[in-house]
Amino acid sequence: xxxxxxxxxxxxxxxxxxxxxxxxxxxxxxxxxxxxxxxxxxxxxxxxxxxxxxxxxxxxxxxxxxxxxxxxxxxxxxxxxxxxx
Numbered sequence: 001x002x003x004x005x006x007x008x009x010x011x012x013x014x015x016x017x018x019x020x021x022x023x024x025x026x027x028x029x030x031x032x033x034x035x036x037x038x039x040x041x042x043x044x045x046x047x048x049x050x051x052x053x054x055x056x057x058x059x060x061x062x063x064x065x066x067x068x069x070x071x072x073x074x075x076x077x078x079x080x081x082x083x084x085x
Contacts, residue, residue: 004051011058018065025065032059036084059084 010028017024035041036059042052063082 003048004054007051007054007058011054011061014058014062025062029062032062033084039084 010031013024014028017028035055042048060082
């Protein structure tokens with residue numbers, strides 16, 4: 001439950017800053033990259049399935065920012081993140 005609450009907060013924060021703050025978007029991107037770096041860290045427990053897919057959806061939403069022009073200068077990092085997701 002705690003992971004779901006934190007993830008909800010981070011997604012809400014992303015929706016607020018996605019059009020205004022490149023610095024905060026980069027911070028969120030770094031958090032996403034760190035989380036997806038080692039896939040074996042994700043829980044395989046059935047109760048964690050919803051949180052896992054919510055996180056993957058958040059990662060894809062973040063990667064879609066590059067098509068909106070917010071993160072054009074950071075294509076390589078976004079491509080790496082997209083590949084991991």
